[in-house]
Amino acid sequence: MKRKSITINALLLLLSLSVFAQEKRPNIVLILVDDLGFSDIAPYGGDELQTKHINQLAKEGTKFQEFYNNSICAPTRASLLTGQYSHKAGIGYFNVNLGLPAYQGFLNKESLTLAEVLKNSGYSTIISGKWHVGDDFDQWPAQRGFERSFNFVGGASNFYEINNPDSATVSLYKNNEPFYLTKDKYLTDEITEQAIGFLKEQQKDNKPFFLYLAYNAPHWPLQVPEEETQKYKDAYSLGWDSLRIKRFEQAQAKGVFPKGQAITQRDSSIQAWNRLTYDEQQYWKRRQQVFAGMIDRVDQNIGRIQKTLKELKKDKNTIIIFLSDNGAQGGERNRIYTSRTSGTVGSAGSYDVQNSNWSQTGNSPLRSYKDNPYEGGISAPFIVWYPKEVKANRIKRGTGHLIDIAPTLYDFAEAKYPTSFAEVETNQLPGKSLRSLLNSDQVQVERDKPLCWERAGNRAVRYGQWKLVSIFRKGNVWELYNIDEDRAENIDLASKHPEIVKELAGYYGDWAKENAVIDYRKIQQQRIIR
Template structure:
C-alpha cells in the first residue's frame, strides 16, 4: 500500500511539474515571439541622426551657395536630397517644438518663446512654455518602440520638473536647457530672462562646472559619439544632435579665429553676389533673379568708417568659423558611425531652426560692462558680440529679413535629408515642407504609429504631413492655397 501511495505521489508531482513546465514554456514562447517580432521590425528600421543648427542663415552652407567651408554637410547633400522650400517658425523654441511633437507649436505648448508670454497667454493652453500633456515626443514614441534615444545639445523646450530631456524620452542626454550661453566653459545667461533655464544637465544631474577645455560643438559631438559607441546591442538609435552654433555670442577658439581673415573685407554686397552666383549655378534660384537690395534698415558698406568695416568683417569671420567647426564635428560623428558599421543604415536629417539673428547683445538686456568687445578681443570667452542686422540679411540671401520675422529670411531654412531610404537625390523645388512634417515622416519610415493616449493623457492630433513618399520618388506633398500652412510668432504672421 505504501508503494501505491508513493507511486501516486510521484505521479502527481510529475504531472504538476509537467503542467508548470508547459505553462512556463507557453509564456516563454510568447515572450520569445514578441522579442522576435520586435527584433524583426527593428532590423528593418534605420538609425536616425537628427541635426539641428541654431540661427543659421539660408545661404550660409556650401550646398546652399555659401562661401563657408562645410565639406561634411556638402557630402550629405551630394548623397541626399535638398528640399528648397522648408519652413519653420522664426524663433528657436517654437521651431523645436514642431520638430519634437509633429504639431503646430500653438498646440504643443510653445505658442511663444518662454518666458516672453503676454499676461493673457501665460499658462494658457498652448502657451505653457514647455511641451504640454497633449504631446508624446518623438523620442518617447521611438523609445516605446525599441529605439535607443540619445540627445546632445540645446533643448529649450522646458526646464520644469517632468519637462527636461531625460524626462521627455531621451535614454541618454547631455543638454543645455536655455536659448543660448557662452560656447566656452564660462556659463552665463544671455540676459535676465534667460537665467532661469541657463543650466546644463548630464542625464538627470545638474552640471555645476564644465571642463576647462569645453567648446560647445566639440563637446556635443563627443557626447553623441560616446552614446553611439557605448551601445551594447544592435537596436536602432535616434540621435538628436542640437548645436548651439552659430547662435551668439560669436565665440571661436584662438586657433580658429583667423581662418577666414580677409574673406569679408569687401563687404555685404560682395558676399551677397558671390552667394547668389553660386545659388544660380546650383539651380536653387532662377538665373535672372536680381540681387536683393536688403531692407534699408542698416548702413551700407560704403557708409561705414574704416574701423566699422574692420569690426563688421570680424563679425562674419567669427560666424563663419563657428559654422566650419560645427561641420567638422558633424564629420566626426559620421566617421564614428562608419567605424561602427552603422552609417549605411542611418538616415540623416539636417535643418536650421530659423533664420540668422539680427539682434545686438543689448536685445537681451544684458549688462555688457564686464565684457571686452574690442576688435582685438572679439571671439574670446570674455567677449559678447553678435552677427547683427546687415550680415543677417546677407545670410538670408536671396530672401528678405531674418530671425524674429516671418519674412522668408526668418522662416525658410536649409534642409537636407540623406542616407538610408532616400532614393530621390538632388534638389526638390516643388514641395513645401514645415517643421511639423519631420515627426510624421520618421514614424512613417519606421512603421511606427503614435498612440492616441500617453501617460493617461489624450494626445492632440499631429498637424504635420509625412513626406516619406517624396523621398522614395513615389509621390509628392504639393501644398496649394487650400492645403498650405500658417506661421505666427510675436504677432508676425505668414501663410505659405
C-alpha cells in the first residue's frame, strides 16, 4: 500500500511538473489587420491617428523597418497561417480554384496551419475574425486545427450585418454554426467580444493558448460608428499632398524609414488637393475620417484584449504580434461599389472603398499600393511585444517575411513541426525563426536565399540590398532598385547593372520551379482571369 501511494505521488508530481512546464510556454496573440498602409498608425508616421494601445506595443516592443507580406489578402493569409510561400500552400492567386495545385484557392493538407501544429503541441487554439483561405466547409478554421472559432469565410464583410440570414452579405459562423449580428452591433467589436469569450472559456483547459485575431478593418466598406469619425473632423484639412510629406518626415524621425532617403514620387494620376473645390475637399476629408475611425476602433479593441489578458493574469507571459496583410488599397485596379451604397460614407448603408488619393498617404513614404510588389504593396507595419524576452523600444532593419512567423512562434512555443501529419508528408518550412533577432542586438535576418514574390503576373525578388520588380501590365520588364539607398523605388538601375538583373532573375526562376509558379500568361489563356 505504501509503495502504491509513493507511485501515485510520483505520478502526480510528474503531472504537476508537466503542467508547470506548459504554463511557462508563452501564450500567443497574433493580430492581423486588413489593408493598413505603412504609415497608417502612429508608430510608423501617422501621428494624427489615436492608436495608444498599438503605440504601447511599439514602445514596449520591437518594430521592423522592413517586413514583407504577399501584397493581397488570401495569399498573405496562406503564408501567415502555414509558414509557406502562398503557391506552396495552394493559394498562388487568390481564394479561387484555377484547377492547378498551386492555385487551388484553399490551403492544402501538406501545409500545416499554426493551429494544427500548436494544438498538436499542447496549445488551445482560437480564431476570431476573417478567414479567406478556403470557402468549403472542410476548409474552414474548425477543420484546420482551431478548437474555438468565430469567423466569416470570405474576403470582405459589411461591418453592420443584420440579424437576418437572408440579408447578410457575408455569413458569420461560430464553431461552424451560423451566427448573426444583432442590430447596431459593429463587427470589429464583435470579433473582440467573441475572442474575449473564448479566452475566458480557455482558462479551464489549463494550457497555453494561441489566438489568431484577424480584424477586417480598415478594409472596405468604409463603415464605423459616427463618434469615431467625429474624432478626426479636423485631422485631414491639410489634404493628402501635405499629409503624405508630413508622414514621411515623421516616419524618418521615428526611425522606421531611413534618414537621407527621399519619399516616393507622387502618383500623377491623383488630383492635387489644392485644385479641389471646397465641397470636394469636405467629401474626401470625411472619407479619411471614417478610415481613421476604423483604425482607432481596432486600437480600442486591442486595448480590450490587453485588459482581458491582465484580468486573467496572462499578460506577463503572452507574445503579441501586430501586422497588416498588405498596403493600403489603390491603383488602377481599385474597386468601386457605388451601386451598393444607400447611406452616407461611414454609415451602415455605405459601401465606399479607399482610393489612391488617401492610400498614397497611407503607404507613404513607400511606392504603390496593395496588389503590387513595390514596397507600398508588400511592406507594412510589424510589431512584436513580449517584455520577458523581446527588446523594448527597438527598431530592427528586418528584412522579415510572413514565412518567418511560423518558425518564430514554434521556437517560442517549443513546438516541433512534424515531417508528416495525418498520414500526409508535410511541406517543410522555408522561413527563419526571428527569436534570436528579437532578443539580441542583431538587426537583420541572415538569409542564404532571396525572398521572392508572384501574384497575378507581378513578380519581385529581394536579396541583400537589391530588389528586382516586374509588373505584368507594364510588359513584365525587370526593374532593379537599391533598397539600401532608395527604398522609395524612385531610380530604376536595371540598365546600369544587367549582371545583377540576370543573377536575381535566375534566382526567381529557381524559386518559381520549386513553388510550382506558372507563367501568368498561360493562366490567362486557359482561365477566365483578367
